[in-house]
Amino acid sequence: MSLLSLKTLSLQIGGTPVLQGIDLDMAQGQITAITGESGSGKSMTALAIMGLLPQGAELQGQILLDGTDIVQTPEPDLCQMRGNAMGMVFQEPMTALNPVQTIGAQVAETIRVHEHVTKAEAHARAATMLDRVGLKVAPTRYPHELSGGQRQRVVIAMAIAMRPKLLIADEPTTALDVTTQARILDLLQGLVDEFGMGLLLITHDLAVVADVADRIAVMQHGRIVEQGPTSDLLRVMRHPYTRALFAASTHAVDLPAVQQDAPLLAVRNVVRDYPTKRVSLLGPRPTFRALDNVSLTVNRAERVGLVGESGCGKSTLTRAILGLEPVQGGQITLDGAPVLQGDLALRRKMQVVFQDPYGSFNPRHRVDRLITEPFHLLQSPPKGAARDKAIAKALTDVGLPTDAADRYIHEFSGGQRQRLAIARALIVEPDLIIFDEAVSALDVSVRAQVLDLIADICRKRPLAYLFISHDLSVVRSITDRVLVMQAGKIVESGLTETVFADPQHPYTQSLIAAAPQLPELAHAADAL
Amino acid sequence: MIRFALGRLASLTASLIVASIVIFAVVEVIPGDPAAFMLGVNARPDTIAALRAEMGLDEPMVTRYAAWVGGMVQGDFGMSWTYKTPVATLVADRIWVSLPLAIYALALSTLVAFPAGIYAASRRGGAGDTAIMGATQLGVAIPNFWFAMILVLIFAINLRWFSAGGFPGWADPFAAIKALTLPAIALALPQAAILARVMRSSLLDMLGEDFMRTARAKGLTRRQALWRHALRNALIPVLTIIGLQFSFLLAGAIIIEQVFFLPGLGRLIFQAISARDLIVVESVVMLLVFTVIMVNFIVDLTYAAVDPRLRARA
Structure with missing residues (x-):
């Protein structure tokens, strides 16, 4: 008998269909992955299994966990099953833990809710569990003292403390760096082997799926469009959506070749120190060196990538280049002129596109006003018909209809908003654009479109950019040259293909090794 | 924690x-000649x-300034011009009315507001929530002196x-507690209404947090999750309001002191100002x-006790 079996499961929330006729079987000791793009119903499937759906949710069909139908189980019994028969790990480790309780107490709570044991015994078992998930800090620590990867280990320890038969992990590594992701995936695989539990892994990352899952189910618009054993599914890919999804995630853009050696942006020995907590009342404040003698050059019309893990100084470097923060040493020049705070003429020559397509627009302004924001950098900004023309051109350039100008930002999807962010950057015709994790929040298919758009713009006009990302495969496809950053230093740089094919620095090697890759057979399939 | 306390103590x-310094400057320096000011325009030069x-x-x-501060440190607050008694004695008499009254009112408002706020938050959008929110709306709107007079009309007269x-x-x-009961209720009503609203909204914020979902995934019931995980996190804004309310109650009860003829600190200041003392x-x-x-110092220490992140940030 299978461990978990969903039979014609349908879900409406407030009358809107979210899941439609889901059928899924998973066995003990196996990793089943559900994949698909945002809004496909992956997370809702997980929450339905946990019985934690939001209010107003109506479920039809069956969710059989070891023969018990969760749909029909009353809430008090569900409480006994959660954490005991089934555990769940969430995406965002930074907020998944209660900030005012020690990690040991939070793991012990899972045990104390389900078993009548003494506090001391629960804490002892919690400590063992924290040890098992590879956490090397004392259980008396608080969540804010831990890194994201460490917190995710705590969440996992909480979920498996009662050794549940089913563990659901909803995007457990999406918020983590690649090397941390590799370790957490290792841990989860090890736990599946050791405890013989079933792992339902929900992720949008097809490389992760291909790497660890025994079975794959692909979801689209609340339905499972295709499922099967990983190797079969990757080989055959019956459904066009599956093929499209894999094709998009290995999408290679077609960058035009550009040969120009005139330097545009030059960063020379830049140092950025942040003051940290005082250790004594008098005496100098200690500092943290976020940028340590960083030097780099971006030539005209050159596409440069910058990769590194969180905390390596990528964002600090971005802010320094944009002249948003002072530096403690070195010099940054754009087109020969030093970048200073408040230099509008210089600011026009470089624009930035940020990661969050939701937070980087004022929701109360119309699109025409939003994308013309950089006009204040111009001596004589276009007015009237000229302004309308500029807006229309910027929108057309990013593949949006010109009537978008009259609408508000909430009417656009994430991908469209990122197009608008690019339009806003392009409208003053800058020489350099900084893409700060600009496609990281997008689904693979949308991401592929935005990357194509960037390549397209490069074909139309010479554009140099600095593309900052933690996603190695994206950087590989969209840049000519790449810089690898670790702990405030640039440890390796070179032509993108050379660096990826033959990394020299041990850190670059570990990054590339940790990044999960789609197997070759997937490439073969999308060539069909 | 000790570091944190010492840091707060220094500030x-x-x-x-x-x-x-500011008080000294405002009272003794800015008016020019305080003696002339106290005696009024018709005073004789001698x-x-x-x-x-x-x-x-x-x-x-x-x-x-040094004499004034030095005196206060030793408990000598000077001699009142109008009462011809040491200020320390005047204050000591009145603090035994104002302090118990403030504590009494605060206790009442907390006792009402906590359960009301928690109940409303746990039944968000339900009839109980609507009723409590309506009542707090009224509690905030009613002037407390008017409410005090209604209380007198009903319970005293x-x-x-x-x-x-x-x-x-x-x-x-x-008898003393009995005499303070009606004033305490009158003072507590608007405070309780505000506190209940803060408690509710703070709790609701917490109920939407990710760690609440984690708690539910562990097998906690909705109720257990609220009590064990949401409540302590929701306390910070509530403590802030309690601190502000207590400070206000101590000297701001002047209208209520007038309505109930209570010899409190509020009245003392009011009379001293009118008499230019x-x-x-x-x-x-x-x-x-x-x-x-x-x-505020005590509130800060309570913050640190509630939230370990604040201890680290000393």
Whole structure:
């Protein structure tokens, strides 16, 4: 008998269909992955299994966990099953833990809710569990003292403390760096082997799926469009959506070749120190060196990538280049002129596109006003018909209809908003654009479109950019040259293909090794 | 934690020093000649000179400030001009009304607000929530002196359960508490209404947090998750409001003190200001500043006890 079996499961929330006729079987000791793009119903499937759906949710069909139908189980019994028969790990480790309780107490709570044991015994078992998930800090620590990867280990320890038969992990590594992701995936695989539990892994990352899952189910618009054993599914890919999804995630853009050696942006020995907590009342404040003698050059019309893990100084470097923060040493020049705070003429020559397509627009302004924001950098900004023309051109350039100008930002999807962010950057015709994790929040298919758009713009006009990302495969496809950053230093740089094919620095090697890759057979399939 | 407390203590001392300088400047320096100000425009020059001598106004400013601060540290707040009694005695008499009244009102408002806020948050959008939110709306809107008079009308005049005003002293604790009950209720009503709303919204914020979902995934019931995980996290804004309310209650109860004829600190300041008794005003204001700063210090320590992140940030 299978461990978990969903039979014609349908879900409406407030009358809107979210899941439609889901059928899924998973066995003990196996990793089943559900994949698909945002809004496909992956997370809702997980929450339905946990019985934690939001209010107003109506479920039809069956969710059989070891023969018990969760749909029909009353809430008090569900409480006994959660954490005991089934555990769940969430995406965002930074907020998944209660900030005012020690990690040991939070793991012990899972045990104390389900078993009548003494506090001391629960804490002892919690400590063992924290040890098992590879956490090397004392259980008396608080969540804010831990890194994201460490917190995710705590969440996992909480979920498996009662050794549940089913563990659901909803995007457990999406918020983590690649090397941390590799370790957490290792841990989860090890736990599946050791405890013989079933792992339902929900992720949008097809490389992760291909790497660890025994079975794959692909979801689209609340339905499972295709499922099967990983190797079969990757080989055959019956459904066009599956093929499209894999094709998009290995999408290679077609960058035009550009040969120009005139330097545009030059960063020379830049140092950025942040003051940290005082250790004594008098005496100098200690500092943290976020940028340590960083030097780099971006030539005209050159596409440069910058990769590194969180905390390596990528964002600090971005802010320094944009002249948003002072530096403690070195010099940054754009087109020969030093970048200073408040230099509008210089600011026009470089624009930035940020990661969050939701937070980087004022929701109360119309699109025409939003994308013309950089006009204040111009001596004589276009007015009237000229302004309308500029807006229309910027929108057309990013593949949006010109009537978008009259609408508000909430009417656009994430991908469209990122197009608008690019339009806003392009409208003053800058020489350099900084893409700060600009496609990281997008689904693979949308991401592929935005990357194509960037390549397209490069074909139309010479554009140099600095593309900052933690996603190695994206950087590989969209840049000519790449810089690898670790702990405030640039440890390796070179032509993108050379660096990826033959990394020299041990850190670059570990990054590339940790990044999960789609197997070759997937490439073969999308060539069909 | 000790580091945190010491840090707060240092900033508390600094605040006290700054406050004392400001008060001294406002009361003794800015008016020009405080003695002339106290005696009014019709005073004879020799009376003013006598008062100047008595107040030590002929000394240099720094010496006067040092004498004032030095006196307060030793418990000597000077001699009231109008009452001809030491300010310390005046304050001591009244603090035994104002402090118990403030604590009483705060206890009542907390006792009402916590359950009301928690209940409303746990049944968001339900009939109970709507009823409680409606009641708090009313509680915020009703002026407390009007409410005080209604209380007097019902419980003192009609039912004769309580006296309509006055304070019998602490010789009979039961009678004293009884005398403070109606004023405390009148003071507590708007405070409880505000506190309940803060409690509710703070809890609702917490209920939407990711760690609440984690708690539910562990097998906690909705109720357990609320009590064990949401409540402590929701306390920070609530504590802030409680601190502010206590400071207000101590000296801001003047209208209620008037309605119930209570000899409290609010009335003392009011009378001292009307009588231009700068010595009393100066010292009582300083005393109130001291209390407010102490209350904030205690609130800060409670924050740190509640939230480990604040301990680290000392």
